[in-house]
Amino acid sequence: MSRLITADEKGVCVIAATPFQDDGKVDLNSIDRLVDFYLGCGVTGMTILGMMGEATKLSEEESRTVTKRFISRIGGKIPVIVGVSNPGTDLLLRFAMDSMEAGAAGVMVAPISTLRTEEQTFKYFASVCEGLGHSVPMVLQDFPLATLVHISVDTINKLIDAFPQLVMLKHEDCPGFNKLTSLRRGSLDGKHRRISILVGNGGLYLPQELARGADGAMTGFGYPEMLVEVTRRFAAGDAAGGEDVFDIYLPLLRHEAQPGIGLALRKEILRRRGAIKSSFVRAPGPRLSRDDLEELEGLVQRLERRLAESPLHLEKIA
Secondary structure (H helix, E strand, C coil): CCCCCCCCCCEEEEECCCCECCCCCECHHHHHHHHHHHHHCCCCEEEECCHHHCHHHCCHHHHHHHHHHHHHHHCCCCCEEEECCCCCHHHHHHHHHHHHHHCCCEEEECCCCCCCCHHHHHHHHHHHHHHHCCCCCEEEEECHHHHCCCCCHHHHHHHHHHCCCEEEEEECCCCCHHHHHHHHHHHHCCCCCCCEEEECHHHCCHHHHHHCCCCEECCCCCCHHHHHHHHHHHHCCCHHHHHHHHHHHHHHHHHHCCCCCHHHHHHHHHHHCCCCCCCCCCCCCCCCCHHHHHHHHHHHHHHHHHHHHCCCCCCCCC
Protein backbone atom coordinates (compact mmCIF):
# COMPACT_ATOMS: atom_id res chain seq x y z
CA MET A 1 0.00 0.00 0.00
CA SER A 2 1.27 3.51 -0.82
CA ARG A 3 1.09 6.43 1.54
CA LEU A 4 -2.09 8.53 1.74
CA ILE A 5 -2.19 11.73 -0.27
CA THR A 6 -1.66 15.01 1.57
CA ALA A 7 -2.09 18.72 0.94
CA ASP A 8 1.53 18.83 -0.26
CA GLU A 9 1.13 16.73 -3.42
CA LYS A 10 2.96 17.96 -6.51
CA GLY A 11 3.75 16.63 -9.98
CA VAL A 12 1.54 14.70 -12.38
CA CYS A 13 -1.23 12.45 -11.12
CA VAL A 14 -2.26 11.00 -14.47
CA ILE A 15 -5.90 10.22 -15.18
CA ALA A 16 -5.83 6.61 -16.31
CA ALA A 17 -7.95 5.26 -19.12
CA THR A 18 -9.92 2.09 -18.44
CA PRO A 19 -8.87 -0.53 -21.01
CA PHE A 20 -11.45 -2.75 -22.68
CA GLN A 21 -11.17 -5.61 -25.11
CA ASP A 22 -12.64 -5.27 -28.60
CA ASP A 23 -15.80 -6.97 -27.31
CA GLY A 24 -16.20 -4.37 -24.55
CA LYS A 25 -15.08 -6.51 -21.61
CA VAL A 26 -12.62 -5.05 -19.10
CA ASP A 27 -9.06 -5.92 -20.18
CA LEU A 28 -7.14 -6.73 -17.00
CA ASN A 29 -3.91 -7.53 -18.84
CA SER A 30 -3.98 -4.11 -20.50
CA ILE A 31 -4.39 -2.52 -17.07
CA ASP A 32 -1.02 -4.03 -16.20
CA ARG A 33 0.53 -2.73 -19.43
CA LEU A 34 -0.98 0.70 -18.93
CA VAL A 35 0.33 0.97 -15.37
CA ASP A 36 3.83 0.06 -16.52
CA PHE A 37 3.59 2.62 -19.32
CA TYR A 38 2.47 5.42 -17.02
CA LEU A 39 5.17 4.60 -14.47
CA GLY A 40 7.73 4.66 -17.28
CA CYS A 41 6.57 8.17 -18.16
CA GLY A 42 7.50 9.37 -14.67
CA VAL A 43 4.08 10.19 -13.22
CA THR A 44 3.98 10.82 -9.47
CA GLY A 45 0.43 9.57 -8.94
CA MET A 46 -2.52 8.00 -10.72
CA THR A 47 -6.25 8.63 -10.65
CA ILE A 48 -8.53 5.83 -11.81
CA LEU A 49 -12.25 5.79 -12.59
CA GLY A 50 -12.39 9.47 -13.40
CA MET A 51 -14.67 10.86 -16.09
CA MET A 52 -12.13 9.97 -18.79
CA GLY A 53 -11.88 6.53 -17.19
CA GLU A 54 -15.49 5.79 -18.25
CA ALA A 55 -16.43 5.19 -14.62
CA THR A 56 -20.15 5.60 -15.24
CA LYS A 57 -20.07 2.76 -17.78
CA LEU A 58 -18.81 0.17 -15.28
CA SER A 59 -20.88 -2.01 -13.00
CA GLU A 60 -20.17 -1.94 -9.26
CA GLU A 61 -18.40 -5.27 -9.55
CA GLU A 62 -16.30 -4.07 -12.49
CA SER A 63 -15.36 -0.88 -10.63
CA ARG A 64 -14.07 -2.88 -7.69
CA THR A 65 -12.20 -5.29 -9.95
CA VAL A 66 -10.56 -2.46 -11.90
CA THR A 67 -9.62 -0.67 -8.69
CA LYS A 68 -7.98 -3.72 -7.17
CA ARG A 69 -6.08 -4.51 -10.37
CA PHE A 70 -4.64 -1.00 -10.75
CA ILE A 71 -3.64 -0.82 -7.09
CA SER A 72 -2.11 -4.30 -7.15
CA ARG A 73 -0.05 -3.60 -10.27
CA ILE A 74 1.20 -0.27 -8.95
CA GLY A 75 2.28 -2.02 -5.79
CA GLY A 76 2.69 1.11 -3.69
CA LYS A 77 5.14 2.81 -6.08
CA ILE A 78 2.90 5.89 -6.38
CA PRO A 79 -0.37 6.97 -4.73
CA VAL A 80 -3.63 5.89 -6.38
CA ILE A 81 -6.69 8.12 -6.16
CA VAL A 82 -10.05 6.51 -6.95
CA GLY A 83 -12.93 8.47 -8.45
CA VAL A 84 -15.98 7.54 -6.38
CA SER A 85 -18.53 10.12 -7.56
CA ASN A 86 -22.06 8.79 -7.55
CA PRO A 87 -25.57 10.34 -7.48
CA GLY A 88 -26.27 8.21 -4.41
CA THR A 89 -24.27 9.25 -1.35
CA ASP A 90 -24.56 5.83 0.31
CA LEU A 91 -23.15 4.13 -2.79
CA LEU A 92 -20.39 6.74 -2.98
CA LEU A 93 -19.35 6.21 0.62
CA ARG A 94 -19.46 2.43 0.36
CA PHE A 95 -17.25 2.39 -2.74
CA ALA A 96 -14.91 4.92 -1.14
CA MET A 97 -14.42 2.71 1.91
CA ASP A 98 -13.93 -0.38 -0.26
CA SER A 99 -11.33 1.48 -2.32
CA MET A 100 -9.43 2.60 0.76
CA GLU A 101 -9.43 -0.95 2.09
CA ALA A 102 -8.00 -2.08 -1.28
CA GLY A 103 -5.07 0.33 -0.84
CA ALA A 104 -6.19 3.62 -2.36
CA ALA A 105 -4.37 6.77 -1.25
CA GLY A 106 -7.50 8.92 -1.40
CA VAL A 107 -10.78 9.44 -3.23
CA MET A 108 -12.07 12.04 -5.67
CA VAL A 109 -15.60 13.43 -5.55
CA ALA A 110 -17.41 15.70 -8.00
CA PRO A 111 -20.63 17.55 -7.13
CA ILE A 112 -23.93 16.04 -8.22
CA SER A 113 -25.57 17.92 -11.07
CA THR A 114 -28.72 18.84 -9.11
CA LEU A 115 -26.92 21.33 -6.87
CA ARG A 116 -28.08 24.87 -7.63
CA THR A 117 -26.83 27.14 -4.86
CA GLU A 118 -23.56 27.64 -2.99
CA GLU A 119 -25.28 26.59 0.23
CA GLN A 120 -26.44 23.34 -1.35
CA THR A 121 -22.94 22.67 -2.66
CA PHE A 122 -21.35 23.27 0.75
CA LYS A 123 -23.89 21.02 2.48
CA TYR A 124 -23.36 18.27 -0.09
CA PHE A 125 -19.60 18.16 0.34
CA ALA A 126 -19.98 18.55 4.10
CA SER A 127 -22.13 15.42 4.21
CA VAL A 128 -19.62 13.53 2.06
CA CYS A 129 -16.67 14.63 4.22
CA GLU A 130 -18.50 13.68 7.39
CA GLY A 131 -19.38 10.30 5.90
CA LEU A 132 -15.80 9.64 4.84
CA GLY A 133 -14.34 10.71 8.17
CA HIS A 134 -11.01 12.40 8.88
CA SER A 135 -8.93 9.37 7.88
CA VAL A 136 -9.92 9.37 4.18
CA PRO A 137 -8.17 12.09 2.10
CA MET A 138 -10.51 13.67 -0.44
CA VAL A 139 -10.02 15.46 -3.75
CA LEU A 140 -12.72 17.93 -4.77
CA GLN A 141 -13.25 17.88 -8.53
CA ASP A 142 -14.30 21.30 -9.81
CA PHE A 143 -15.32 20.74 -13.44
CA PRO A 144 -18.39 22.89 -14.19
CA LEU A 145 -18.37 22.07 -17.91
CA ALA A 146 -19.20 18.46 -17.08
CA THR A 147 -21.03 18.70 -13.74
CA LEU A 148 -22.98 21.92 -14.49
CA VAL A 149 -22.18 23.04 -10.94
CA HIS A 150 -20.18 26.23 -10.42
CA ILE A 151 -18.35 26.41 -7.09
CA SER A 152 -17.12 29.79 -5.95
CA VAL A 153 -13.74 30.51 -4.38
CA ASP A 154 -15.52 31.41 -1.15
CA THR A 155 -17.29 28.05 -0.96
CA ILE A 156 -14.10 26.12 -1.72
CA ASN A 157 -12.29 28.06 1.01
CA LYS A 158 -15.10 27.38 3.48
CA LEU A 159 -14.79 23.66 2.74
CA ILE A 160 -11.00 23.82 3.09
CA ASP A 161 -11.32 25.51 6.47
CA ALA A 162 -14.02 23.17 7.75
CA PHE A 163 -12.73 19.79 6.62
CA PRO A 164 -9.05 18.83 7.01
CA GLN A 165 -9.58 15.66 4.96
CA LEU A 166 -10.03 17.90 1.89
CA VAL A 167 -6.39 17.92 0.77
CA MET A 168 -6.59 18.56 -2.96
CA LEU A 169 -8.56 20.45 -5.57
CA LYS A 170 -8.78 19.17 -9.11
CA HIS A 171 -9.16 22.51 -10.85
CA GLU A 172 -10.95 22.33 -14.20
CA ASP A 173 -12.98 25.51 -14.27
CA CYS A 174 -12.62 27.39 -17.54
CA PRO A 175 -11.78 30.22 -17.75
CA GLY A 176 -10.17 29.55 -14.40
CA PHE A 177 -6.87 31.41 -14.13
CA ASN A 178 -8.23 34.14 -11.85
CA LYS A 179 -10.00 31.55 -9.71
CA LEU A 180 -6.70 29.72 -9.29
CA THR A 181 -4.94 32.95 -8.38
CA SER A 182 -7.61 33.81 -5.80
CA LEU A 183 -7.37 30.39 -4.17
CA ARG A 184 -3.60 30.62 -3.94
CA ARG A 185 -3.77 34.17 -2.57
CA GLY A 186 -5.98 32.96 0.26
CA SER A 187 -3.32 30.56 1.51
CA LEU A 188 -0.39 32.89 0.82
CA ASP A 189 -2.10 35.60 2.88
CA GLY A 190 -2.57 33.12 5.72
CA LYS A 191 -6.35 33.36 5.62
CA HIS A 192 -6.91 29.74 4.61
CA ARG A 193 -5.16 26.38 4.77
CA ARG A 194 -3.04 25.56 1.74
CA ILE A 195 -4.07 22.48 -0.23
CA SER A 196 -2.67 20.88 -3.34
CA ILE A 197 -4.12 22.15 -6.62
CA LEU A 198 -3.73 19.92 -9.66
CA VAL A 199 -5.23 21.01 -12.98
CA GLY A 200 -7.18 19.16 -15.66
CA ASN A 201 -8.72 20.16 -18.98
CA GLY A 202 -6.43 17.76 -20.82
CA GLY A 203 -3.41 19.91 -19.99
CA LEU A 204 -4.42 22.58 -22.49
CA TYR A 205 -3.56 25.45 -20.15
CA LEU A 206 -0.86 23.79 -18.08
CA PRO A 207 1.95 26.37 -18.42
CA GLN A 208 -0.27 29.30 -17.46
CA GLU A 209 -1.84 27.35 -14.60
CA LEU A 210 1.57 26.38 -13.22
CA ALA A 211 2.59 30.04 -13.41
CA ARG A 212 -0.55 30.94 -11.45
CA GLY A 213 0.35 28.58 -8.60
CA ALA A 214 -0.87 25.10 -9.55
CA ASP A 215 1.18 22.26 -8.07
CA GLY A 216 0.92 20.08 -11.18
CA ALA A 217 -1.58 18.24 -13.32
CA MET A 218 -4.28 15.63 -12.82
CA THR A 219 -5.28 14.89 -16.36
CA GLY A 220 -4.58 12.58 -19.25
CA PHE A 221 -2.79 12.85 -22.58
CA GLY A 222 -1.49 10.21 -24.94
CA TYR A 223 2.04 11.48 -24.21
CA PRO A 224 1.98 11.93 -20.43
CA GLU A 225 5.75 12.38 -20.35
CA MET A 226 5.11 15.88 -21.71
CA LEU A 227 3.01 16.76 -18.66
CA VAL A 228 5.76 15.40 -16.43
CA GLU A 229 8.54 17.34 -18.18
CA VAL A 230 6.66 20.65 -18.31
CA THR A 231 5.77 20.38 -14.62
CA ARG A 232 9.34 19.43 -13.72
CA ARG A 233 10.82 22.40 -15.58
CA PHE A 234 8.42 24.87 -13.99
CA ALA A 235 9.21 23.48 -10.54
CA ALA A 236 12.92 23.92 -11.28
CA GLY A 237 12.42 27.55 -12.23
CA ASP A 238 12.73 26.95 -15.98
CA ALA A 239 9.35 28.29 -17.09
CA ALA A 240 10.64 29.17 -20.57
CA GLY A 241 11.94 25.64 -21.05
CA GLY A 242 8.61 24.27 -19.90
CA GLU A 243 6.79 26.41 -22.44
CA ASP A 244 9.17 25.21 -25.17
CA VAL A 245 8.45 21.56 -24.39
CA PHE A 246 4.70 22.25 -24.27
CA ASP A 247 4.81 23.93 -27.69
CA ILE A 248 6.21 20.81 -29.36
CA TYR A 249 3.21 18.72 -28.29
CA LEU A 250 0.53 21.40 -28.61
CA PRO A 251 -0.94 20.45 -32.02
CA LEU A 252 -1.59 16.89 -30.89
CA LEU A 253 -2.68 17.98 -27.41
CA ARG A 254 -5.22 20.38 -28.90
CA HIS A 255 -6.48 17.73 -31.30
CA GLU A 256 -6.89 15.14 -28.54
CA ALA A 257 -8.77 17.61 -26.35
CA GLN A 258 -11.74 17.82 -28.72
CA PRO A 259 -15.06 17.39 -26.86
CA GLY A 260 -16.89 14.22 -27.75
CA ILE A 261 -14.12 12.46 -29.63
CA GLY A 262 -11.16 13.13 -27.34
CA LEU A 263 -11.38 9.88 -25.37
CA ALA A 264 -11.34 7.77 -28.53
CA LEU A 265 -8.31 9.69 -29.81
CA ARG A 266 -6.44 9.27 -26.53
CA LYS A 267 -7.16 5.56 -26.39
CA GLU A 268 -6.02 5.13 -29.99
CA ILE A 269 -2.75 6.92 -29.19
CA LEU A 270 -2.24 4.69 -26.17
CA ARG A 271 -2.93 1.64 -28.31
CA ARG A 272 -0.41 2.75 -30.93
CA ARG A 273 2.17 3.26 -28.21
CA GLY A 274 1.63 -0.27 -26.88
CA ALA A 275 0.09 0.81 -23.60
CA ILE A 276 -3.23 -0.96 -24.22
CA LYS A 277 -4.32 -3.67 -26.65
CA SER A 278 -7.58 -2.12 -27.85
CA SER A 279 -8.85 1.44 -28.20
CA PHE A 280 -12.46 0.36 -27.61
CA VAL A 281 -14.73 2.96 -25.98
CA ARG A 282 -17.93 1.71 -24.38
CA ALA A 283 -21.26 3.05 -25.57
CA PRO A 284 -22.33 5.76 -25.54
CA GLY A 285 -19.00 6.74 -26.94
CA PRO A 286 -17.28 7.83 -30.14
CA ARG A 287 -15.86 5.66 -32.90
CA LEU A 288 -13.05 6.95 -35.08
CA SER A 289 -13.63 7.06 -38.84
CA ARG A 290 -10.92 6.35 -41.41
CA ASP A 291 -10.47 10.10 -41.86
CA ASP A 292 -10.10 10.51 -38.09
CA LEU A 293 -7.39 7.87 -38.03
CA GLU A 294 -5.53 9.42 -40.96
CA GLU A 295 -5.59 12.85 -39.29
CA LEU A 296 -4.28 11.37 -36.08
CA GLU A 297 -1.51 9.53 -37.88
CA GLY A 298 -0.39 12.76 -39.53
CA LEU A 299 -0.25 14.58 -36.20
CA VAL A 300 1.65 11.75 -34.51
CA GLN A 301 4.20 11.66 -37.33
CA ARG A 302 4.59 15.43 -37.09
CA LEU A 303 5.20 15.18 -33.36
CA GLU A 304 7.77 12.42 -33.83
CA ARG A 305 9.65 14.57 -36.36
CA ARG A 306 9.67 17.56 -34.05
CA LEU A 307 10.88 15.45 -31.14
CA ALA A 308 13.70 14.07 -33.27
CA GLU A 309 14.71 17.59 -34.28
CA SER A 310 14.32 19.15 -30.82
CA PRO A 311 17.41 20.53 -29.07
CA LEU A 312 15.70 20.04 -25.68
CA HIS A 313 17.06 16.50 -25.22
CA LEU A 314 13.68 15.02 -24.44
CA GLU A 315 13.64 11.36 -23.56
CA LYS A 316 11.41 9.41 -25.90
CA ILE A 317 9.10 6.85 -24.30
CA ALA A 318 8.53 3.82 -26.52
